[in-house]
Every structure is written in C-alpha cells, then in structure tokens.
Amino acid sequence: MTLEHRSSSLIRAALIYLIDGTIAAISLVAAISLRVGSLRAGEALEEHRAALPLFVAVALATFAAMRLHRRVWRYSSTDEVFEVVKAATIAVLGYVLLLVVIGGAGWLPRSIPVIQWLVLVVLMGGARMGRRLAAEYLGGRFHPPAAAANPEHxxxxxxxxxxxxxxxxxxxxxxxxxxxxxxxxxxxxxxxxxxxxxxxxxxxxxxxxxxxxxxxxxxxxxxxxxxxxxxxxxxxxxxxxxxxxxxxxxxxxxxxxxxxxxxxxxxxxxxxxxxxxxNVADLLGRPQAVLDSPAVASMIPGRRVLVTGAGGTIGRELVRQIADFAPARLVLLDANEFNLYDVDLEVRESHPQVPCTPVLCSIRQRRQLMQVFAEHRPELVFHAAALKHVPLVEMHPAAGIQTNVLGTRNVADAARSHGVRAMVQVSTDKAVNPVGFMGVTKRLGELYCQALDLASRDDPDAPRFITVRFGNVLGSSGSLIPLFQRQLSRGGPLTVTHPEIERFFMTVHEAVQLVLQSAARGLRDGVRHGRIFVLDMGEPIRVIDIARRMIRLAGLDPEIDVGIDIIGLRPGEKLYEELFDIEEARLPSSIPGVFEAEPRPIPLRILNKAFDALERASEEGDDDACFTIATRLLDRKPAPAGEMAAVVADRPALMAQAG
CATH class of the missing domain: 3.40.50.720 (NAD(P)-binding Rossmann-like Domain)
Structure with a gap:
C-alpha cells in the first residue's frame, strides 16, 4: 500500500470513528432524555460526568474490535445492518456490565439501556443506508438516463x-x-x-x-x-x-x-x-427450421377463423399466431372449460382489437358442432382437437374413435356443409405405419380429409381439406419433455422406455408455422388435391440422448448425478417413428423445409361405411369392435367374415379405381 493510500485509509477510518463516536454520545443523551425528560437528563449527566465519555469509549472499542470502520458505507446492505445491531448490543451490554462492576449503575433507570440500544441501531444504521441512498441517487439510479426515455433509443x-x-x-x-x-x-x-x-x-x-x-x-x-x-x-x-x-x-x-x-x-x-x-437447438440437436410466412398474411386478414382444441398446446399457439394477422373474427372451440377460459383471456389481453368468441363444445357433439358452424360461418378451420396420449388411447379405443375419427369427420362435414374455404387438420408422425391405436385413429382422420379433398377436385368452389403432419412438440402437455422436467426436479432418475427408441422433435412455434404456411400453400391454384404436408425435422433423435442433454443443461452429469432407467416399451409404442407411409410417395414442396406426401387414398364411400360401423361400436362402448374395425380397415389383420370383410376386401379394387 502506498503512503497516499495509507493516509487516505487513516483519514477515512478517523472520520468513521468520529461519526460513530458522536452517534454513541447522542444515543445516551437521547435515551436519558426520552426516559426522564431533557431537564433531568442534563442534571443526571452533570452529576455523573464520567457516564458519557465512558460509554463513548466502550462503544468505540467495540466498533474497533468488530472492524466496522472497514466496511464501505456506499455499498451497505442487510449484512452491514446486522453488524450494526451486533455492535450496538455488545456496546450497550458492555457499558452496563462495566457500570455494575465499578458500582456506578445505581443512578441508571433499567429501561434506558433498551432505549439507548434502539436509538444507537437506528442512527448508525441510518447513517450507513443514507450514504448508500445518496450515492445511488447521485449515480442516476432513481432518475434513469434520458436515452432510456427516448423512444428512438x-x-x-x-x-x-x-x-x-x-x-x-x-x-x-x-x-x-x-x-x-x-x-x-x-x-x-x-x-x-x-x-x-x-x-x-x-x-x-x-x-x-x-x-x-x-x-x-x-x-x-x-x-x-x-x-x-x-x-x-x-x-x-x-x-x-x-x-x-x-x-x-x-x-x-x-x-x-x-x-x-x-x-x-x-x-x-x-x-x-x-x-x-x-438456444432450443441445444435440445433439438439441430437448428430450428426457419419458415417464410408472407403467404399467410394474404390468407388470414379479414377472414373468420375457427380453431378446435383452442386451449391445447398446438391450438393455443395457432390462436396466438392467427391473432397476429388480424382475422375478422376468431372462434375458439374447446371441450375443456378452464383451457377455453384461459386462451380466451389471453387473446383479449394481447389482441384486444381482434373479435374473439369462445365456444364450449366437443367435436364429438355433431349436432351442436353444426350449429356453431351455422352461426359463425367460419371461412378457415384449423382442427387441433385430438386425444394424443398413446397409452391412454390404447386403453380406451372407443374414446379414441369418438374424438380422433368421428370428431374429425364431424368437423370436416360441418366445414363442407357451411361454406368453409379450407380446413387444416393437425396430424402426427404416429399416423405413419401405425403400431399403436392412437396412430390408427389419426391415420383414419387423415384418410377422411384426403378423401374429401379428392372428392371435390373438380369443384373450384368446394372447400380444401389439408393435413399437416409433424413429430413431438417440445413442452406440450403430457409429452416427453415435461415428464423429464418433473423427474429432474425430483433428482431423477429419468425414465426411458428403450435405449434405442427415437423420435422427431420440434418446437411449437415451428409446428404452427408449418400448419399456417402449409394451409396457405394448399389454397393456391394448381396444387394437387389429397396432399399431406410434412415438416423436415432432420434426423430423429434418440430419447436417451434428449435425457442426457437435459441433465447436462441442468449442470449435472448423466448416470452420475442423475440416473437414467430403462423401463420397456409401453403398449402401442413404436421404437422408431416415420414421416412417410410405405404407400406414400414423398415429393418436394415449394415451402423450404417442408415435404409433401401423396398417399394412396381410400374412397369416401368405403370410409363412411366403416365410420358408421365405428360409430355404432363406440356408442355401445365396444372397445374390441372399435379396435378390430379400425385396424382391419388399414389392412393390419386378415379380413373377418361379415360386413367389414366386404369393406376391407373391396379396398384394393376401389383404390385402383380412385387412381
């Protein structure tokens, strides 16, 4: 330390001792005055002249021993206040004990040390915090720089x-x-x-x-x-x-x-x-897809738009992005009361200029759904309502049929009957060569919309039916990533069904951009009917690698700090996901990062006949019949005797006729 710095430190310490010593003297005078009055206080101090200098000496010795002079007042915090409280306590108690030892405590009322302690803490703490407040005020923290208030800067x-x-x-x-x-x-x-x-x-x-x-x-x-x-x-x-x-x-x-x-x-x-x-790419293991959206700006503004499943992960993001394009009206349809209330509240707060109508209705309710379409006359329909959890749909086939198959038919039929310009169906990679029953139901929904789109290819005024297919969405409710989050927050282990299981992953933002831009693409003149739009999500990622990335992003080591347990494949779960069915032709698209699939269709009359049988079976709660009819319609098992045998047996010839 240089001589100049040492001199500066000594001056600073002397100033602090002077202030604290003065405060110590004031605290004793103030305590006696508050207790017995100012006149009697003067008499008491005059009678016991050693009392005041003795306390100042005890206080300064205490403050020196606790090194209070080494603390920088400009950066005072709760730590400094706590140290002041300790120093004041020791100083007052030491003073009282010293008076008792020398026999000079008889004149001192017992309440004065308590009052003195309070005054000392307030004055010493206040001096330090006052210095900090002054420094912060002069430094501009209470009056931000003018540049921050200038909208241009x-x-x-x-x-x-x-x-x-x-x-x-x-x-x-x-x-x-x-x-x-x-x-x-x-x-x-x-x-x-x-x-x-x-x-x-x-x-x-x-x-x-x-x-x-x-x-x-x-x-x-x-x-x-x-x-x-x-x-x-x-x-x-x-x-x-x-x-x-x-x-x-x-x-x-x-x-x-x-x-x-x-x-x-x-x-x-x-x-x-x-x-x-x-960067979400830290989890995806790839850059996010960047999709252009100019075409969407010409599709939505000034049109009435209806979103089914509006309170779900995909539906809510659809609502957000659609609202940005100023539709004439936004109709939010959901069967979940709280989700519907929540998404409606969000739209009203973030886009108060967009007319918004919440509708509490299930897509299973065909008659009510038709009334909704008749009342609101939507021009664009985005169908995101679905049952998506593989094990639950595997356990409840009839419920899966009623929502994912018959509910989709209800929405599509309402769109066809009430002048909708286009219906866009949100589908999943689990519909490709499905193993689980959830994938089967989503595949049937795809086939129905495709059949309607093909059936109207000669009618320029008929609505378009567009299907968009993508993989797992990061952060969606009940999906893989939130499960890992919960397990990680409890310290693990993370559970993976198979060490080699792979999935395609994307963000909800990517997914909805795909939906909107594919819809815009599908509405262009000259685009062939019956196409399915598929996002290029890069290579599939092993789920165990996602688990390891999440553990590392949390600052921990996989298999050391947090374990990973292999629990076996669940019912209906595939080891590998695919984006294209074995019967689909994979084609390039005019949208960067998007492919188009041209599936081999099933004619509409075949589907309607099978769907009618599924409706009867699901209404009766016959899970076995629902499973048998649906899977055999997709040629997953040999045809049985009876009506459905004719339907399935007739499929190859009818498909050839449909070309």
Missing part, C-alpha cells in the same frame, strides 16, 4: 424471473450499469406470493407459468418484452421447468437470457453485465 424491455434474492441483485446491477442491454418491466416470482407488489420499483406481475398472460397484458399496454432474463445461475434452471419456459418463450418470440458467470454474489462495482442466450 429505448432499451428493449425484459421480464425477470428467478428467486427473489437473485432478482433483487440483478435489478441492482441493471440500475448501476448505464450500458445495460435491457430495461426491466416486470418480475415473474417463483411462487407468485408477491404478485402485485413492487421490487425496486419494478412490478411483480405473476409466476413463470403465467408468462403468456403477462406478455399479453404488457403488449396491450405497449410494453411488450423482447427478452426473458433468468436472474440466478443457469444450473438452477432445472428447478424452473426449463424446457417448458423455453417452449413458452419461443411461442411468444421471446429470447431467454442468463448470466453465465453468475455464482451467487454481486460483481465488482462498475462491472458490465454479460448475458448469454439459451
């Missing part, structure tokens, strides 16, 4: 999430960094217990699970965030349902940032914030 808005302590620390850093890249507009509290409160002037707007609602509300106020910043160390993202938040943020076109060097304490004063961004 405004910093991007950001939402913060994480533990309360981490958020407070990040806010302090953002306040002190004039070059900070973001401007906080809200906080997502982990528990939601502080919703409605403010932290350092920034409102607590909800929980991470409320992200979509919060973004919608801020958008309506003209303060839409561009980024979501995690305030803690990236390793703790595992406890925040990381992939679910990534999926939500992706669908809302928000980036997710974190501080890679954050290790739980504040950086040096003046240090710049270093943010990194999470």
């Amino acid at each position: 405004a910093k991007p808005a950001a939402l913060l999430f994480g533990s309360s302590d981490d958020v407070v620390q990040l806010l302090r850093q953002l306040e002190g960094d004039a070059d900070a890249a973001f401007r906080p507009v809200g906080i997502l509290d982990e528990t939601g217990a502080h919703t409605g409160a403010r932290v350092r002037g920034v409102p607590v707007v909800g929980r991470p699970a409320d992200l979509a609602r919060v973004v919608g509300s801020l958008t309506a106020k003209g303060a839409r965030p561009a980024c979501l910043i995690f305030a803690g160390p990236v390793e703790r993202l595992q406890r925040m349902a990381m992939v679910d938040i990534i999926a939500q943020a992706q669908s809302l076109e928000l980036e997710i940032a974190y501080r890679p060097g954050f290790i739980g304490f504040a950086p040096e004063p003046g240090a710049s914030l270093d943010f990194r961004f999470l």
Whole structure:
C-alpha cells in the first residue's frame, strides 16, 4: 500500500470513528432524555460526568474490535445492518456490565439501556443506508438516463424471473450499469406470493407459468418484452421447468437470457453485465427450421377463423399466431372449460382489437358442432382437437374413435356443409405405419380429409381439406419433455422406455408455422388435391440422448448425478417413428423445409361405411369392435367374415379405381 493510500485509509477510518463516536454520545443523551425528560437528563449527566465519555469509549472499542470502520458505507446492505445491531448490543451490554462492576449503575433507570440500544441501531444504521441512498441517487439510479426515455433509443424491455434474492441483485446491477442491454418491466416470482407488489420499483406481475398472460397484458399496454432474463445461475434452471419456459418463450418470440458467470454474489462495482442466450437447438440437436410466412398474411386478414382444441398446446399457439394477422373474427372451440377460459383471456389481453368468441363444445357433439358452424360461418378451420396420449388411447379405443375419427369427420362435414374455404387438420408422425391405436385413429382422420379433398377436385368452389403432419412438440402437455422436467426436479432418475427408441422433435412455434404456411400453400391454384404436408425435422433423435442433454443443461452429469432407467416399451409404442407411409410417395414442396406426401387414398364411400360401423361400436362402448374395425380397415389383420370383410376386401379394387 502506498503512503497516499495509507493516509487516505487513516483519514477515512478517523472520520468513521468520529461519526460513530458522536452517534454513541447522542444515543445516551437521547435515551436519558426520552426516559426522564431533557431537564433531568442534563442534571443526571452533570452529576455523573464520567457516564458519557465512558460509554463513548466502550462503544468505540467495540466498533474497533468488530472492524466496522472497514466496511464501505456506499455499498451497505442487510449484512452491514446486522453488524450494526451486533455492535450496538455488545456496546450497550458492555457499558452496563462495566457500570455494575465499578458500582456506578445505581443512578441508571433499567429501561434506558433498551432505549439507548434502539436509538444507537437506528442512527448508525441510518447513517450507513443514507450514504448508500445518496450515492445511488447521485449515480442516476432513481432518475434513469434520458436515452432510456427516448423512444428512438429505448432499451428493449425484459421480464425477470428467478428467486427473489437473485432478482433483487440483478435489478441492482441493471440500475448501476448505464450500458445495460435491457430495461426491466416486470418480475415473474417463483411462487407468485408477491404478485402485485413492487421490487425496486419494478412490478411483480405473476409466476413463470403465467408468462403468456403477462406478455399479453404488457403488449396491450405497449410494453411488450423482447427478452426473458433468468436472474440466478443457469444450473438452477432445472428447478424452473426449463424446457417448458423455453417452449413458452419461443411461442411468444421471446429470447431467454442468463448470466453465465453468475455464482451467487454481486460483481465488482462498475462491472458490465454479460448475458448469454439459451438456444432450443441445444435440445433439438439441430437448428430450428426457419419458415417464410408472407403467404399467410394474404390468407388470414379479414377472414373468420375457427380453431378446435383452442386451449391445447398446438391450438393455443395457432390462436396466438392467427391473432397476429388480424382475422375478422376468431372462434375458439374447446371441450375443456378452464383451457377455453384461459386462451380466451389471453387473446383479449394481447389482441384486444381482434373479435374473439369462445365456444364450449366437443367435436364429438355433431349436432351442436353444426350449429356453431351455422352461426359463425367460419371461412378457415384449423382442427387441433385430438386425444394424443398413446397409452391412454390404447386403453380406451372407443374414446379414441369418438374424438380422433368421428370428431374429425364431424368437423370436416360441418366445414363442407357451411361454406368453409379450407380446413387444416393437425396430424402426427404416429399416423405413419401405425403400431399403436392412437396412430390408427389419426391415420383414419387423415384418410377422411384426403378423401374429401379428392372428392371435390373438380369443384373450384368446394372447400380444401389439408393435413399437416409433424413429430413431438417440445413442452406440450403430457409429452416427453415435461415428464423429464418433473423427474429432474425430483433428482431423477429419468425414465426411458428403450435405449434405442427415437423420435422427431420440434418446437411449437415451428409446428404452427408449418400448419399456417402449409394451409396457405394448399389454397393456391394448381396444387394437387389429397396432399399431406410434412415438416423436415432432420434426423430423429434418440430419447436417451434428449435425457442426457437435459441433465447436462441442468449442470449435472448423466448416470452420475442423475440416473437414467430403462423401463420397456409401453403398449402401442413404436421404437422408431416415420414421416412417410410405405404407400406414400414423398415429393418436394415449394415451402423450404417442408415435404409433401401423396398417399394412396381410400374412397369416401368405403370410409363412411366403416365410420358408421365405428360409430355404432363406440356408442355401445365396444372397445374390441372399435379396435378390430379400425385396424382391419388399414389392412393390419386378415379380413373377418361379415360386413367389414366386404369393406376391407373391396379396398384394393376401389383404390385402383380412385387412381
């Protein structure tokens, strides 16, 4: 240490001792005055002249022993206040004990040490916090730079999430960094217990699970965030349902940032914030598909649009992206009351200019569905309602038939009867060469829409029926990734059904872009009828590799910190997923990153005859009959005797006629 620095330190220490000594003297005078009055206090101190200097000496000795002079007041925090409380306690108790030892405590009322302790804590703590507040005010933290208030140079808005302590620390850093890249507009509290409160002037707007609602509300106020910043160390993202938040943020076109060097304490004063961004490609193992959307802008604006399954993962994202294109009316149809309420609330908050009508109705209810179409006269229909969980549909074939097969027929027939311009059906790669019954039901839905599209190829005014097929969606309810999240948050193990099982993965944002752009493509003149649009999702990814990536992204080691258990394939589960059926021709598409499939169709009259039989069987709750009719329609088993035998046996000849 140089002589100059040493001299500066001595002067600073002397000044602190002078202030603290003065405060110590004031605390004793104030305590006696509050207890016996100012006149009697003067008399008492005059009578016991050693009392005041003795306490100042005890206090300064205590403060020196606790090295209070080495703490920087400008950066005072709760730690400094706690140290002041300890020092005041020791000083007051030491003074009282010293008076008892020397026999000079008889004149001192017993309540004065308590009052003196309170005064000492308030004055010493207040002096330190006052210095910090003055420094922050002069540093501009209470009056942001003019550039931040200039719309042309405004910093991007950001939402913060994480533990309360981490958020407070990040806010302090953002306040002190004039070059900070973001401007906080809200906080997502982990528990939601502080919703409605403010932290350092920034409102607590909800929980991470409320992200979509919060973004919608801020958008309506003209303060839409561009980024979501995690305030803690990236390793703790595992406890925040990381992939679910990534999926939500992706669908809302928000980036997710974190501080890679954050290790739980504040950086040096003046240090710049270093943010990194999470990339969903870290889980996908590939870049996200970038799909152009100009054609969508000419398809949706000014048209009435209906979305089935509007409260589900795909349906909700469809609603968000469709609302961005200003439809004339958006009709939200769902059988789940809460999901319908939630998505309707989100649309009203984020797109108040879009007329929106929620309809509580199941696609199984054919008569009610026809009434909905007759009342609202949608021009575009996006059909996302479905039962999608493989084991559950395997256990309940009749339910799968009623929703995925007959429900699809109801929607398609309503579209054909009420002047719909196009119906777009959301399908799955599990419909390709299906092994499980869920895949069988989705394949039958594909075939029905294809048959309707082919049946109207000579009628230019007939609606188009378009099918879009894709793989597993990251973060969708009940899917693989949320299961891994729950298992990881409990410390594992993660469960995988087979070490070689593979799946195609995509984000919900990619999936819905595919749906919208394929719809726009399918409506163009000259596009052949009966095509199925398939996203090029790259190579399939082994599920066990996804599990290992999630463990590593959580800052842990697979098989060491978190185990992976192999539990065996579930009923109806395939080891490998495919994108094209063995009877389909794979064709290029005019949409980058998208393929088209041209399946061999089943004529409409054959399908209707089989569907009528399925309707009777499902109404009777005959799971065995539903399974037999559906699987044999797809030639999965030899034809039995009876009516369905004729249907299935007649299929090859009829397919040849359909060409």
